[in-house]
Amino acid sequence: MAPRKFFVGGNWKCNGAGDDVKKIVTVLNDAEAPRAPSQVKGLLRPDFAVAAQNCWVRKGDAFTGEISAEMLVNLQVPWVILGHSERRALLSDQMIQGLKVIACIGETLEQREAGTTMEVVAAQTKAIAEKVSDWTNVMLAYESVWAIGTGKVASPAQAEEVHDGLRKWLNTNVTPAVAESIRIIYGGSVNGANCKELAAQPDLDGFLVGGASLKPEFVDIVKSAT
Numbered sequence: 727m728a729p730r731k732f733f734v735g736g737n738w739k740c741n742g743a744g745d746d747v748k749k750i751v752t753v754l755n756d757a758e759a760p761r762a763p764s765q766v767k768g769l770l771r772p773d774f775a776v777a778a779q780n781c782w783v784r785k786g787d788a789f790t791g792e793i794s795a796e797m798l799v800n801l802q803v804p805w806v807i808l809g810h811s812e813r814r815a816l817l818s819d820q821m822i823q824g825l826k827v828i829a830c831i832g833e834t835l836e837q838r839e840a841g842t843t844m845e846v847v848a849a850q851t852k853a854i855a856e857k858v859s860d861w862t863n864v865m866l867a868y869e870s871v872w873a874i875g876t877g878k879v880a881s882p883a884q885a886e887e888v889h890d891g892l893r894k895w896l897n898t899n900v901t902p903a904v905a906e907s908i909r910i911i912y913g914g915s916v917n918g919a920n921c922k923e924l925a926a927q928p929d930l931d932g933f934l935v936g937g938a939s940l941k942p943e944f945v946d947i948v949k950s951a952t
């Protein structure tokens with residue numbers, strides 16, 4: 727089986743509009759910022775306008791999954807539908823079809839202190855596994871709630887213990903092939919200083935990075951496994 731390819735995702739949350747995007751993309755790319763990625767806008771006659779189907783209620787910041795009004799303006803999307811009754815926050819098998827999915831799991835501080843971390847992440851993984859039939863385009867991101875955006879990173883040993891436990895759970899409850907091939911990435915206060923030691927853990931296949939993905943040190947994180 728081919729070795730798992732190290733993956734580093736930058737979670738810009740609800741940050742990154744205008745000049746902020748240009749700065750970080752220039753650092754990563756060392757070239758020009760990419761154009762607004764909209765297939766519809768590229769195909770449509772210019773006298774039709776595109777609308778987003780929702781937008782974040784406040785200004786941008788650490789709000790994963792939200793698109794702010796400013797981001798839409800930046801993407802040259804002039805309209806937005808707000809408050810539609812069909813919006814739901816559930817993960818479903820329909821959402822997975824045709825998309826690559828980073829499925830996030832992780833325990834709270836109370837759960838870790840109660841010694842139930844493995845139970846919690848196994849239950850979360852079970853709920854995901856019930857929706858997944860093809861694991862090729864799915865990876866797991868182990869992100870302890872207490873480590874996200876707090877500056878409190880899991881120790882390499884803590885992270886490895888959970889990643890190894892997850893692989894064993896997948897081996898028993900999904901298939902040995904999925905357990906071997908799936909990427910399990912770590913997220914939670916990863917930065918340029920702590921990434922190398924984490925990346926060296928055998929069951930840690932990359933990172934999901936929030937705050938540091940907006941800074942030049944993201945490049946060090948991207949290169950941490952090399």
Ligand code: PEP
Pocket residue numbers: 737790869873874875876877913914915916934935936937938
């Ligand atoms: C995240 O939001 O997924 C995350 C890991 O954030 P941070 O790196 O800022 O802790």
